[in-house]
Structure formats: structure tokens, C-alpha cells
Amino acid sequence: MAHDIIIIGAGPAGMTAAIYARRANKTVMLLEAAAFGGQIINAHKIDNYPAAPNISGFDFAMKLYEQATALGAEFVFEKAVGIEDKGSYKQVNTPSASYQAGAVIIATGSDKRKLGVAREDELIGKGVSYCAVCDGAFFRGKTVAVAGGSRIALEDALYLTDIAEKVYLVHKLGSFRGAEAEFDRLKERSNAEIILNSDITELKGENALESIEVTSRDGSVRDINVSGLFVAVGRVPENQNFASVIDLDEKGYAAAGENCLTRTPGIFVAGDNRVKEVRQLVTAAADGATAATAAIKYLNDKKA
Known part of the structure; x- marks a missing residue:
């Protein structure tokens, strides 16, 4: 053997x-x-x-x-x-x-796990990433978003607040179960904005990511200009x-x-x-x- x-x-x-x-x-x-x-x-x-x-x-x-x-x-x-x-x-x-x-x-x-939005694969390496620690430095001083509601998503957002100018965290639910400590820490960051009960429904940009479309549970739609999107959905x-x-x-x-x-x-x-x-x-x-x-x-x- x-x-x-x-x-x-x-x-x-x-x-x-x-x-x-x-x-x-x-x-x-x-x-x-x-x-x-x-x-x-x-x-x-x-x-x-x-x-x-x-x-x-x-x-x-x-x-x-x-x-x-x-x-x-x-x-x-x-x-x-x-x-x-x-x-x-x-x-x-x-x-x-x-x-x-x-x-x-x-x-x-x-x-x-991928977000499942059109053009996600196309924009990998052109603004879409699955590793904040790996790729966060590329977005120093820029505006980025994190998709997800897990402890990892919150940790990614916290990490990025030390690098990026602004960080949006988009979560489809209204709370963060089992990650209250990280959530409380993120709320204290002045350059973080948390968007709950919402989904990222479109990725926009010609040759690279330029903005994301965010649709809330009440049907309202918002376009947010970002250079990077970090997917942490499981x-x-x-x-x-x-x-x-x-x-x-x-x-x-x-x-x-x-x-x-x-x-x-x-x-x-x-x-x-x-x-x-x-x-x-x-x-x-x-x-x-x-x-x-x-x-x-x-x-x-x-x-x-």
C-alpha cells in the first residue's frame, strides 16, 4: 500500500x-x-x-x-x-x-458561493472579488460594497473600513444573527453604511465595475457608485x-x-x-x- x-x-x-x-x-x-x-x-x-x-x-x-x-x-x-x-x-x-x-x-x-447576478463572472477581477483580505488593497481610498450577512461579511466590511474611503454593507435580511459583536463594531465606523432588507440586483460598468443596483424589500431601487464589490454570501x-x-x-x-x-x-x-x-x-x-x-x-x- x-x-x-x-x-x-x-x-x-x-x-x-x-x-x-x-x-x-x-x-x-x-x-x-x-x-x-x-x-x-x-x-x-x-x-x-x-x-x-x-x-x-x-x-x-x-x-x-x-x-x-x-x-x-x-x-x-x-x-x-x-x-x-x-x-x-x-x-x-x-x-x-x-x-x-x-x-x-x-x-x-x-x-x-456566488451572488448569482448577471455579469458577476465577467467582472471577477474587474471590481468583483470574493476575498477582502486578498484584494482590498487594490481599492485603497475608493468606495466599495460588501454583500452578505454572515460574520465573515461583517469582518470583511470592518477590514475594508481601514482601507477604503467608504464601505457599504448590503444584507438581504434585517439583522445579523450570531455576529452581534462585529455588527456593533461596524456601526461605530464613520465610513460604513449598512443597508438591510435589500438585494444587489444589477452590476453596472463597461470594462470594470462602476456601480451596483440595490433593490429593497419595499421595491425601491438605488444606484450606488462603487469601484469594488466583495461577495461574502456563504x-x-x-x-x-x-x-x-x-x-x-x-x-x-x-x-x-x-x-x-x-x-x-x-x-x-x-x-x-x-x-x-x-x-x-x-x-x-x-x-x-x-x-x-x-x-x-x-x-x-x-x-x-
Whole structure:
């Protein structure tokens, strides 16, 4: 067997799983389609992870990567496009290769959800962005908008108030559930304007974004001149490639509980791609530890 465990996804859940698996002396390969760290790498500052206050998402991800590699975890930057259950082993396929392991942990997390407005794709990189930390500096001294009502959207708006001349936050609902602290902080920023019960219904501009059309629940329409729009309307789980070996709920999340087990013995899930109530950095790390522990037990039981 080429590896004891293959982990698909090198975010916090995947890299935590790798650390636990290597400490149990299991050979580990992490398959990552993009860059290690997952979405946390874009966090300007992490305040809610125990014993690591005020660390940036990039620094946190780098520490995890360095810890995993120091323990001997192997990183391969390829996209997993499918898993085959071969009985005595699992085969993970990429566009250019196939890899075998005794167990697999799917820790693919989630991808950005789009706003779903006409010309959104056309204007990506021309005013439309999904990462305030990545692209905010391009809009220094300009007027921008953030779409969304999550804690991430509020954090993006707060971050942008330190860079942009003015920041509009557009939210389709009338309140921000579970993010009251960030909402209160944003209300105190003099260059922030919060627009509730409204949707962004049109993106305007010829070669780049120049304005957004905002339609409120009462039907009134407002054009707002902006140079940038940062979309933060949620995430989409990346599980479709593995639907042949795991069950998915109606939203595409892996149907696995706190034990991280799937319907296929030897295949586990961890992190934001599974059904769960809380999706936070600390719960992703907890999932990684749980899934790795379950995978280690599965492999050891097979040997017994």
C-alpha cells in the first residue's frame, strides 16, 4: 500500500488530521487542489481560537503546514476527482494519477458561493472579488460594497473600513444573527453604511465595475457608485466528486455526524464539508482529530 491514509484537502481539518495520523506512525499524503490553509488563510485576524489570539489566518495555516511536514506528512498539489472503494484499499483519482491508501479522509471544505447576478463572472477581477483580505488593497481610498450577512461579511466590511474611503454593507435580511459583536463594531465606523432588507440586483460598468443596483424589500431601487464589490454570501461544500462513496444532504454536505464516519468503511469526512451546526476553525480542527483517530482505529482493526 502506497500510504496508510490519504487526506483530501489541506485546510485546518486536513492538516490537523495529518498531524494526528503521523503521531500514530501512519504514512500520510495530503492532496490539495490549490494552496494549503483553506479559507482561513484569508482571515485578517483570528480572535476565537484558544491560546492563539490575534494571529493572522496565513500565519496560522503556515504553522499547521510546518508542523505537519516536520512530522513527515507528504503534500501533493493535485485535485482529487473521485474515490473508488477497492475493498482492501481505496483509490483516489486525480486528472493525471491514481493513489492508493488503506483509508481516506475527505476534508475538502467549501468553495465560495456566488451572488448569482448577471455579469458577476465577467467582472471577477474587474471590481468583483470574493476575498477582502486578498484584494482590498487594490481599492485603497475608493468606495466599495460588501454583500452578505454572515460574520465573515461583517469582518470583511470592518477590514475594508481601514482601507477604503467608504464601505457599504448590503444584507438581504434585517439583522445579523450570531455576529452581534462585529455588527456593533461596524456601526461605530464613520465610513460604513449598512443597508438591510435589500438585494444587489444589477452590476453596472463597461470594462470594470462602476456601480451596483440595490433593490429593497419595499421595491425601491438605488444606484450606488462603487469601484469594488466583495461577495461574502456563504460557501458551497465540495463533495460532488465523492457522491459515489458518501451520502450527501440536500445542500451537498456530507451526511456524517460528530464521529466523522461515512457509509463506506474506511472513508471519513472532516471539516466544513460535513453536516454540522457550527463551522468554525476550532470545530474543523476537532473534526480533523476525530477523523484521524477513527481512521487509525480502522487500520489497526484490519491488522488485528
